[in-house]
Amino acid sequence: MNVKQLEQYFIKELSALYDEEEAKQLFCLAAGQISEWNRSQLLINATTQLSAEQSSAYNYILLELKKGRPMQHIFAEAWFYGLKFKVTEAVLIPRPETEELIEWILDTVKTQPVSSILDIGTGSGCIAITLKKNLEQVEVTALDVSAEALKVAAENSITNTAAVNFIHSDILTYSSPSKYDLIVSNPPYITENEKKEIHQNVLDYEPHLALFVSNENPLLFYKGIADFALINLHPKGKLFFEINEYLGKETVEMLSAKGFTDIILKQDMQGKDRMILCNL
Structure with missing residues (x-):
């Protein structure tokens, strides 16, 4: 599965909880954490095939999101005014x-x-x-x-x-x-x-x-x-x-x-x- 396909999979799997734009934003956050890509890099790497390790990491995040857990709790951190904060x-x-x-x-x-x-x-x-x-x-x-x-x-x-x-x-x-x-x-x-x-x-x-x-x-x-x-x-x-x-x-x-x-x-x-x- 390449990056674009995975994004579409995120959107589909999260449709019961989030609208399309929200799901895209969550996928972007996941990509930033796992692949260290920003939104522009996501577009550039749209056809990149993910390794088994990367796929597993994305799937873990998706499963937690489907439970309703906020992304910031999955990562145990949130950014605020350019600073990183632990959140629980x-x-x-x-x-x-x-x-x-x-x-x-x-x-x-x-x-x-x-x-x-x-x-x-x-x-x-x-x-x-x-x-x-x-x-x-x-x-x-x-x-x-x-x-x-x-x-x-x-x-x-x-x-x-x-x-x-x-x-x-x-x-x-x-x-x-x-x-x-x-x-x-x-x-x-x-x-x-x-x-x-x-x-x-x-x-x-x-x-x-x-x-x-x-x-x-x-x-x-x-x-x-x-x-x-x-x-x-x-x-x-x-x-x-x-x-x-x-x-x-x-x-x-x-x-x-x-x-x-x-x-x-x-x-x-x-x-x-x-x-x-x-x-x-």
Whole structure:
């Protein structure tokens, strides 16, 4: 079987779980891992015959994908903002939308420098570690309620040579005398009613603790983090959120009612309300 035939086989075998474009992307990721080919090299090698060893490796990945396992869990790694992160079922797989949040933060601090950052709900550590790598002189702290997630984040901190301080605590009950110039969070925000929109492999393999909130109180963590920020941000400090695309207006109103100013609601590349910046 050559490369093009194998790609078509992937598409056919994964049709129950993924559409054609998704399956092609997964095949491209598999080719990058096994054959070290990018998309252009895939096209160039379309008629290349695969060795028995390579075929076996591709087939293993296909079998795992058919079980619904995310590709990042099969490889136990994910790329985020040019950095490699270990991922397990204890942490969320980093998303491209969060890279946009990173970009917004880095653009902001170019003209409004900060010396301390707190990342709340750090998970794999992707936000905190990426910020530390790009802002080496800034002290970065990361908090999470999950001890297992913090183990992964600590490993990622070492692997990426980024010195981050980690705190094991629940932000809804955590108190601290420490103050920060910038607080950022991508907290749980998917309501129970939205579960039907979530891909099955996310439901089966990613931590619900980091994903879901009740229908009755969807802004639970945003309110808690905002209250923490009122006490723990320096004057004129900044609060960044990644948000539920359906709750942009409600989140802005909540922050305004708590006294935050200069609130900006920003859309992601897909045109969805996805990020907020406000000042104390």
